[in-house]
Amino acid sequence: MKAWTAPDVPTLDGAAGRLRIHDTALDELVDIVPDNDEARFYVCGITPYDATHLGHANTYVAYDLMYRVLLDCGYRVIYTQNVTDVDDPLLERAEQTGVAWEDLAEDQVNLFREDMTALRVLPPQHYIGAVEAIPAVVELIESLKLTGAIYQVDDAEYPDWYFEVHRAPGFGRLSKLTDDEAVALFAERGGDPDRPGKKDPLDCLVWRLERPGEPSWESRLGRGRPGWHIECTAIALQYLGASFDIQGGGSDLIFPHHEMCAAEGAMATRQPFAKAYVHSGMVGLHGEKMSKSRGNLVLVSRLRASGADPMAIRLGLLAHHYRTDWEWTANALTEAQQRLTRWREAVARPAAPSAEPLIAALRHALRNDLDSPAALAAMDAWASDSGDDPSAGATVTEALDALLGVRL
Template sequence: MHAWPASEVPALPGQGRDLRIHDTATDGPVTLDPGPVARIYVCGITPYDATHMGHAATYNAFDLVQRVWLDTKRQVHYVQNVTDVDDPLLERATRDGVDWADLAVQETTLFREDMTALRMLPPQHYIGAVEAIPGIVPLVERLRDLGAAYDLDGDIYFSVDADPHFGQVSNLDAAAMRALSAERGGDPDRPGKKNPLDPMLWLAAREGEPSWDGGTLGRGRPGWHIECVAIALDHLGMTFDVQGGGSDLAFPHHEMGASHAQVLTGEFPMAKAYVHAGMVGLDGEKMSKSKGNLVFVSALRRDGVDPAAIRLALHSHHYRSDWEWTDQVLQDAVDRLGRWRAAVSRPDGPSADALVEEVREALANDLDAPAALAAVDRWAARQEAEGGTDIGAPGLVSRTVDALLGVAL
């Protein structure tokens, strides 16, 4: 599976700062020092609907992570999956009377278009669950051989008790885990499970549903968590720098994935930092496909909204915060974009050397994009009020905003 084209990232004078970011597992800041190649895995979409603002906010956050690392002159090895076979996709295809595979291709194509328009840097490896199945099957077989997986009426489950570190990503108690498992795709009440929290590794073939040859597992399809584990281990190995996604993935997805990987390899932890973006709401509720309260990136683009304004709207809220999408949020972003473009259109202006360092420091401090926007706002206000004589300043501001915030002025 191919990703989307990369926009050029301008080189800035000097060098950026190491990233300090909030780690869910320790509930505190960690300073990441990845070495010459930074490794990041971000969980991708289940392609049964278009990209909404909640998706965009999540991928915006991890685009900033990449840009901070690139500014430190590191390379970035970024991997993202596509869950192109799963219950929600199959259910939507049945509801709409379309082939599930065609629906997945259609919505993945639209996602790529949205990411290209928003100038999100693409992953080096963009892997679908279906194409990962040949690598998933031996992992499930190995877990079974290790005594960490068991058969239940032909389905294969992972035993969470096999991992002594289980629970150390989300740090939730058993009752909270059980409630979230039921809410987020698990089956804690299924009779016969060794532990209600045990997640599915391999779903035996069901009539009318797609299935693949699973070797000694029999025909079926993979569970959600083992999919990402197989892709991450194949392309990044263990103890990569950042495991990312929305805050609703901390449990069960990232918790279970970490346990799968830790049992498979005997190493701990799977990732040095578990980083989670907040939820975007609309009309007082979390924006989600199940609720249908969605604002789509593609719809905004069709209405003529500049993708740069969409990115500024996303940047105006700290990535870890839960916030509400409103018409005013978008209008404020449109107005800001206009002010910034007017400011950099002049032939000269106030020195921007300090601005570069302010934006770098803001983003290195747990991706504080609102502080970075405020710094550019101050420069633009000085430009409007006083002007300046530095002929290189407008260009430097434009390159800084492009390189570090992904916004083309």
């Protein structure tokens, strides 16, 4: 599956450095120290049954910021992202709308590409759909069978394949939930703790055998399709290898999704699945988390169609620290557009303050757990100051593009 066209990223002088970021598993800041100066990270992608809302955009802009910081630190970056292009929510939406599930997925993936391009989000080198990853999924399940952690439920009609989570070393260290909390959240977020025949309520589906009217594929496991968690595990291991640097996504993926992926990956390789787990906060609207199920969405495509500058949308997102939960309001875009206008006017001045202290401040903020609000404040201060450097405006324009992804 193709991603989207990459924007040009200016290269700044004096790039050496290190990213320090919050690891959810340890609940502390950690240094990212890639092997051989090659930073490998994975971010969970969309299930393409609806358009890109600001909650999605907030997540992918956050990891785009991380990507840019890693590049600026002088690392080569290998970024992988999936698309869950076959799953229950997609199939349910297709049935509700009378659209073929393949057509719905293709349409929404194309819209997502357009939104990411407009927001100047750097594309992953590997953009992989669940359907194209089925051979890798089956191979991983077969490998896990050798460990004894894969079993079929005792169901004469649909003996689906499950992963025995408590066999995995370190299961639960990411989410730190009690058993009761985990079971409740598992049920709320697509799990099936009450399914008869499972060894443990938290065991997760890895291969769903064919049901009437559902898409399915031939495999040594029987005709069927992948479970959700095993899809990401297989894709990440295939393209990044074991113990890659960062597993990322929204905080709603900590459990069960990332916990299950970590368990499957560790069981398969006998190494940590990822070195660090990084999670972005949730965006709310009218007092509730923005989500497709609630329908309280602000869509990026609709904002763009209404004439909103994509760089103002991006600034509206960057005004909040990536780990915080926050609420979108009608004023957010207006304030972001005003900030964007001030910045554009500032870099267009015949002379301005020196760019070097600003670039140092931007780097300091962003390398310290992607502190974008501090970076924006540094630029605000520069824009309101006066100076006598005729080349500063052009240098700052390049720096904002390279580090914040904001093109003036």
